[in-house]
Amino acid sequence: MTRVKLCGITTPGDRDAAVAAGADAVGVISDVSVDTHREVAPEAAAELVAGTPGTVTSTLVTMPDSPEAAAELVGRVRPDEVQVHGMSAEGVAALARAVDVPVVAAVGADDPDATAYARAASALLVDTPSADGGGGTGETHDWTRTRAVVESVDAPVVLAGGLTPENVAEAVETVRPFGVDAASGVERPNGEKDRAAMRTFVAAVRGA
Numbered sequence: 001m002t003r004v005k006l007c008g009i010t011t012p013g014d015r016d017a018a019v020a021a022g023a024d025a026v027g028v029i030s031d032v033s034v035d036t037h038r039e040v041a042p043e044a045a046a047e048l049v050a051g052t053p054g055t056v057t058s059t060l061v062t063m064p065d066s067p068e069a070a071a072e073l074v075g076r077v078r079p080d081e082v083q084v085h086g087m088s089a090e091g092v093a094a095l096a097r098a099v100d101v102p103v104v105a106a107v108g109a110d111d112p113d114a115t116a117y118a119r120a121a122s123a124l125l126v127d128t129p130s131a132d133g134g135g136g137t138g139e140t141h142d143w144t145r146t147r148a149v150v151e152s153v154d155a156p157v158v159l160a161g162g163l164t165p166e167n168v169a170e171a172v173e174t175v176r177p178f179g180v181d182a183a184s185g186v187e188r189p190n191g192e193k194d195r196a197a198m199r200t201f202v203a204a205v206r207g208a
Helices: 012-021 042-050 067-077 089-098 114-120 143-152 168-175 195-207
Strands: 003-006 025-029 057-062 081-084 103-108 123-127 157-159 179-182
Touching: 003 195, 012 025, 012 042, 012 195, 025 042, 042 057, 042 067, 057 067, 067 081, 067 089, 081 089, 089 103, 089 114, 103 114, 114 123, 114 143, 123 143, 143 157, 143 168, 157 168, 168 179, 168 195
Parallel strands: 003 025, 003 179, 025 057, 057 081, 081 103, 103 123, 123 157, 157 179
Antiparallel strands: none
Protein backbone atom coordinates (compact mmCIF):
# COMPACT_ATOMS: atom_id res chain seq x y z
CA MET A 1 0.00 0.00 0.00
CA THR A 2 1.30 3.44 -0.94
CA ARG A 3 2.18 5.54 2.10
CA VAL A 4 0.90 9.10 2.47
CA LYS A 5 2.84 12.00 3.97
CA LEU A 6 1.07 15.30 4.54
CA CYS A 7 3.71 17.99 4.81
CA GLY A 8 4.08 21.57 5.95
CA ILE A 9 2.26 21.05 9.23
CA THR A 10 2.47 24.21 11.36
CA THR A 11 -0.11 23.80 14.12
CA PRO A 12 -1.26 21.02 16.45
CA GLY A 13 -4.73 21.30 14.93
CA ASP A 14 -3.44 20.66 11.41
CA ARG A 15 -1.26 17.81 12.67
CA ASP A 16 -4.19 16.15 14.40
CA ALA A 17 -6.39 16.63 11.33
CA ALA A 18 -3.74 15.02 9.12
CA VAL A 19 -3.55 12.06 11.49
CA ALA A 20 -7.35 11.78 11.58
CA ALA A 21 -7.41 11.85 7.76
CA GLY A 22 -5.29 8.71 7.75
CA ALA A 23 -1.80 10.05 6.99
CA ASP A 24 1.05 7.62 7.54
CA ALA A 25 3.49 10.49 8.10
CA VAL A 26 3.39 14.22 8.84
CA GLY A 27 6.09 16.64 7.78
CA VAL A 28 7.28 19.61 9.82
CA ILE A 29 9.55 22.16 8.11
CA SER A 30 12.29 23.96 10.04
CA ASP A 31 15.58 25.70 9.25
CA VAL A 32 15.19 26.19 5.50
CA SER A 33 16.79 28.87 3.34
CA VAL A 34 13.70 29.52 1.22
CA ASP A 35 10.81 31.82 2.09
CA THR A 36 7.82 29.66 3.03
CA HIS A 37 4.84 30.10 5.29
CA ARG A 38 5.21 26.44 6.26
CA GLU A 39 8.44 26.93 8.23
CA VAL A 40 8.32 26.75 12.02
CA ALA A 41 10.98 27.38 14.66
CA PRO A 42 12.86 24.34 15.99
CA GLU A 43 11.05 24.60 19.32
CA ALA A 44 7.66 24.52 17.61
CA ALA A 45 8.82 21.66 15.41
CA ALA A 46 9.82 19.69 18.49
CA GLU A 47 6.38 20.23 20.03
CA LEU A 48 4.61 19.15 16.85
CA VAL A 49 6.77 16.04 16.64
CA ALA A 50 6.28 15.20 20.31
CA GLY A 51 2.51 15.28 19.88
CA THR A 52 2.48 12.99 16.85
CA PRO A 53 1.08 9.53 17.66
CA GLY A 54 3.54 6.67 17.66
CA THR A 55 1.68 5.02 14.78
CA VAL A 56 2.42 7.99 12.51
CA THR A 57 5.91 8.89 11.30
CA SER A 58 7.07 12.40 12.18
CA THR A 59 9.35 13.86 9.51
CA LEU A 60 11.62 16.85 10.02
CA VAL A 61 12.09 18.64 6.68
CA THR A 62 15.12 20.91 6.48
CA MET A 63 17.71 22.56 4.22
CA PRO A 64 20.79 22.50 6.44
CA ASP A 65 24.05 24.31 5.89
CA SER A 66 25.98 21.16 6.76
CA PRO A 67 25.52 17.58 7.99
CA GLU A 68 26.59 18.79 11.43
CA ALA A 69 23.88 21.47 11.50
CA ALA A 70 21.28 18.91 10.40
CA ALA A 71 22.38 16.45 13.06
CA GLU A 72 22.15 19.15 15.72
CA LEU A 73 18.63 20.03 14.60
CA VAL A 74 17.59 16.38 14.64
CA GLY A 75 18.81 16.20 18.22
CA ARG A 76 16.67 19.20 19.16
CA VAL A 77 13.50 18.18 17.32
CA ARG A 78 13.75 14.37 17.77
CA PRO A 79 11.73 13.29 14.71
CA ASP A 80 11.25 9.73 13.51
CA GLU A 81 13.07 10.64 10.27
CA VAL A 82 14.71 13.63 8.64
CA GLN A 83 14.22 14.80 5.04
CA VAL A 84 16.96 17.02 3.62
CA HIS A 85 16.92 19.32 0.61
CA GLY A 86 19.88 20.97 -1.08
CA MET A 87 22.52 18.63 0.32
CA SER A 88 25.09 16.67 -1.67
CA ALA A 89 25.07 12.90 -1.69
CA GLU A 90 28.26 12.98 0.36
CA GLY A 91 26.60 15.25 2.89
CA VAL A 92 23.60 12.94 3.10
CA ALA A 93 25.90 9.99 3.76
CA ALA A 94 27.67 11.94 6.51
CA LEU A 95 24.35 12.89 8.09
CA ALA A 96 23.16 9.28 7.98
CA ARG A 97 26.27 8.28 9.92
CA ALA A 98 25.69 11.02 12.50
CA VAL A 99 22.03 10.41 13.41
CA ASP A 100 20.05 7.41 14.56
CA VAL A 101 16.97 8.08 12.40
CA PRO A 102 16.42 7.38 8.69
CA VAL A 103 17.52 10.09 6.28
CA VAL A 104 15.36 10.91 3.24
CA ALA A 105 17.16 12.75 0.43
CA ALA A 106 15.14 15.11 -1.78
CA VAL A 107 16.13 15.04 -5.45
CA GLY A 108 14.70 16.23 -8.74
CA ALA A 109 13.36 13.75 -11.27
CA ASP A 110 16.27 14.54 -13.60
CA ASP A 111 18.98 14.55 -10.94
CA PRO A 112 21.97 12.70 -12.42
CA ASP A 113 23.12 11.77 -8.90
CA ALA A 114 19.91 9.95 -7.92
CA THR A 115 21.72 6.62 -7.67
CA ALA A 116 24.38 8.10 -5.40
CA TYR A 117 21.69 9.64 -3.20
CA ALA A 118 19.89 6.30 -3.06
CA ARG A 119 23.05 4.64 -1.76
CA ALA A 120 23.54 7.35 0.88
CA ALA A 121 19.96 7.70 2.13
CA SER A 122 17.28 5.43 3.49
CA ALA A 123 14.82 6.75 0.89
CA LEU A 124 14.47 9.31 -1.89
CA LEU A 125 11.85 12.02 -2.24
CA VAL A 126 11.49 13.03 -5.88
CA ASP A 127 10.12 16.57 -6.02
CA THR A 128 9.72 19.47 -8.41
CA PRO A 129 12.38 21.78 -6.96
CA SER A 130 12.46 25.54 -7.26
CA ALA A 131 15.50 27.38 -8.59
CA ASP A 132 16.87 27.70 -5.04
CA GLY A 133 16.57 23.97 -4.38
CA GLY A 134 13.49 24.03 -2.16
CA GLY A 135 10.38 21.94 -2.61
CA GLY A 136 6.76 22.81 -2.03
CA THR A 137 6.44 24.49 -5.43
CA GLY A 138 2.99 23.06 -6.09
CA GLU A 139 4.15 22.08 -9.57
CA THR A 140 4.12 18.61 -11.08
CA HIS A 141 6.85 17.09 -13.20
CA ASP A 142 6.98 14.30 -15.77
CA TRP A 143 5.91 11.30 -13.70
CA THR A 144 7.40 8.84 -16.20
CA ARG A 145 10.81 10.19 -15.20
CA THR A 146 10.09 9.44 -11.56
CA ARG A 147 8.93 5.96 -12.57
CA ALA A 148 12.35 5.54 -14.18
CA VAL A 149 13.97 6.51 -10.87
CA VAL A 150 11.80 3.96 -9.05
CA GLU A 151 12.98 1.28 -11.44
CA SER A 152 16.65 2.25 -11.29
CA VAL A 153 17.33 2.48 -7.53
CA ASP A 154 16.98 0.08 -4.64
CA ALA A 155 15.82 2.68 -2.11
CA PRO A 156 12.12 3.47 -1.53
CA VAL A 157 10.94 6.46 -3.58
CA VAL A 158 8.39 9.01 -2.40
CA LEU A 159 6.70 11.13 -5.08
CA ALA A 160 6.08 14.84 -4.42
CA GLY A 161 5.39 17.94 -6.45
CA GLY A 162 1.96 19.34 -7.23
CA LEU A 163 -0.02 16.36 -5.98
CA THR A 164 -3.70 17.02 -5.26
CA PRO A 165 -6.78 14.94 -4.44
CA GLU A 166 -7.64 15.16 -8.14
CA ASN A 167 -4.38 13.88 -9.64
CA VAL A 168 -2.78 11.67 -7.00
CA ALA A 169 -4.49 8.44 -8.09
CA GLU A 170 -3.11 8.86 -11.61
CA ALA A 171 0.29 9.69 -10.17
CA VAL A 172 0.32 6.52 -8.06
CA GLU A 173 -0.77 4.37 -11.01
CA THR A 174 1.93 5.90 -13.22
CA VAL A 175 4.87 5.94 -10.81
CA ARG A 176 4.09 3.11 -8.37
CA PRO A 177 6.01 4.90 -5.62
CA PHE A 178 6.61 3.74 -2.06
CA GLY A 179 4.84 6.87 -0.90
CA VAL A 180 3.39 10.23 -1.91
CA ASP A 181 3.80 13.65 -0.30
CA ALA A 182 1.47 16.64 -0.45
CA ALA A 183 1.64 20.15 1.00
CA SER A 184 0.14 22.87 -1.20
CA GLY A 185 -2.34 20.44 -2.74
CA VAL A 186 -4.18 20.06 0.58
CA GLU A 187 -4.07 23.70 1.70
CA ARG A 188 -6.57 26.54 1.76
CA PRO A 189 -5.55 29.88 0.17
CA ASN A 190 -4.56 31.22 3.61
CA GLY A 191 -2.04 28.39 4.07
CA GLU A 192 -4.04 26.36 6.58
CA LYS A 193 -4.49 22.71 5.86
CA ASP A 194 -7.86 21.85 4.31
CA ARG A 195 -9.42 19.06 6.37
CA ALA A 196 -11.69 17.83 3.60
CA ALA A 197 -8.88 17.91 1.03
CA MET A 198 -6.61 15.85 3.29
CA ARG A 199 -9.29 13.21 3.75
CA THR A 200 -10.02 13.12 0.02
CA PHE A 201 -6.31 12.92 -0.81
CA VAL A 202 -5.73 9.94 1.47
CA ALA A 203 -8.85 8.19 0.16
CA ALA A 204 -7.69 8.71 -3.44
CA VAL A 205 -4.32 7.13 -2.67
CA ARG A 206 -5.93 4.18 -0.90
CA GLY A 207 -8.21 3.61 -3.88
CA ALA A 208 -5.46 3.82 -6.49
